Amino acid sequence: MIRTLIGFLIRIVVLVLVILVLGLILISAAYYLIGPSLPITPSMLINPQEALAFTFALMDTDFFRIVVFPGFTFVALYAAIAGLWERKLLAKMQLRVGPLYAGKFEGILQPIADVMKLLSKELVIPKVVDRFFFILAPILTVTIATAAVAVIPVTERWVIARSDVGVLVIFAVLAFFPLTALMAAWSSNSRYPMLGGLRALHQMVAYEIPLILSVLTPVVLTGSLNLLDIVEKQSSLWFILLAPISALTFYICSLAELERIPFDLPEAEPELVSGWLTEYGGMNFGLILGIAVYIKLYVLSALFTLLFLGGWLGPQPLPPEFWFIFKAFIVTTFLLIPRGVFPRLRIDLLLKQSWARYFILALINLVIAAAVVLGGFKP
């Protein structure tokens, strides 16, 4: 346990050393992967043209894609900025100020402060939990959330895995989350996490179906499961104008999948202490509630812009990467706003609405889209 400043500093130093050692291993692996095709010569130090050419060639490799741009670093940065943006947005909506003190300009270093706080807390593992699953569940949640990032294209050039069944990969990944939530809830071996876990399970499973049906509408309009094709077909008309009901259903169902208000019951603070996350403290909590939820947020907002808002298509002077990130950020804002606006839905009303209302809405739009495509309309 950390009792003194020295202890805290020692922990930070150990962490930095571990990161350096792992970074060394990673860099040597990268060199092994990239090295043979792109030799690094000493003349690069003298000749900036060569270094520039090397950098551009490096940007085209898979390693760069996985680690930096549409992959890990980008998503982590997006998660951090989304976290800060959420708190400032909510604060402004509630006539407060939000985090203000970390960093010179309006609390901009707050995510770093949050991570340092979570890292410095003790990892409490209660005695009665099932150690294996208790430790496995957050790791699995983050891993699976990151696996979905692999098929999301930021532009045609920047995609990690060009897959012909990209949409199905997202479905398969979404189907894993109830499993990890149940694992986390059950391993905690106590009353409130169990209740919260069962509610989370019910909610996630019930809202998967309208989500899948509403994603199928752009797929039917395009005729392909490839995300690159779906964006390509929107060059004349965005699908949100052709399938507005599906877009609305997707939006509401992603609110439910992310366990955000108004579908907040599994984490209901006044009711269930902290729902299925009660027993998790310190970095465990930071892993689930921090990283995995924001990665899911990024995945669902990116999916919304790809399917309905035309992805990276936009007026030319600005690069397509900018358009994608801009649109995804607007969708993220819309996903964050209901937290300050709506009350929480009761669990039976929540489930009844999913089956009675959103399922039917998604089906209606799917049938309309199928009828339109069969009638000969080719977007």
Place this chain on the structure above:
Amino acid sequence: MIDVAFALLAIITVISAILALEAKEVVYGAIALSLSFVGIAGFFALLDAVFLAMFQLTVYVGAIAVLILFTVMLVRREQWLKAKEGVHSVLGVLVAIIVALGLGYLVYASTITHVTPSVEQAPFTLIGSQILSEYWFAFITLALVLASAVIGAVVLAKLERD
């Protein structure tokens, strides 16, 4: 010549299948079962059936494994322990070995031992057209079976509550 991915997947799938049946607690068994489902999905991906692999993940892991875990967890733990293991374990292992050896011999004695790594693959869109045209009757029957399963499950749940 054995591929590393294939060997790894085979080991993971078979060992989790054994663990699913042999683990002390049923919850561990259910999670090991879902791991073997993931292994089978990996096999499908190795066989160039990516659509089927994602379908298997979504249905088996996303639905069946969740259902099984849900059932296992809805019941309190002490009562499961009353079901003791059968005394016919030795006979069971013997039967399993005989089945495995029999199937293995059948495979060896046939002419399938030649390798056919043909590069041509079928696009997965053929699955949909085949189901809707050639196997339409099975498709409609499947829809009826699923509907009746849902109705049956709802009726069973309702009867309990009375």
Place this chain on the structure above:
Amino acid sequence: MEPLVNYLFVSAALFAIGVYGLVTKKNALRMLFAVEILINAANLNFVAFTRYLHPTTVTGQSLAMFSIALAAAEAAVGLAIILAVFRLRKDVDVSEIKGLRG
């Protein structure tokens, strides 16, 4: 790629494990696990055969899709029955459920 026989060996091993589970276990849930393993072994067999013997068709894959969907329905109904029996008798040992034996 792999020779076809490797896939068939893995499928045979899984099938044998499933048979062992069905024969040996008395816990109803374990028997359900064994049935699922059997279905998976058969699906693997279908897809392997169609990939190697008729690579331009997808018959095995559609069959495997039907099989997966049917397995889902069967698992749902089976679990509902297990739950109903459990609530009635507080026991899942299948050798204890012999009320219909005459």
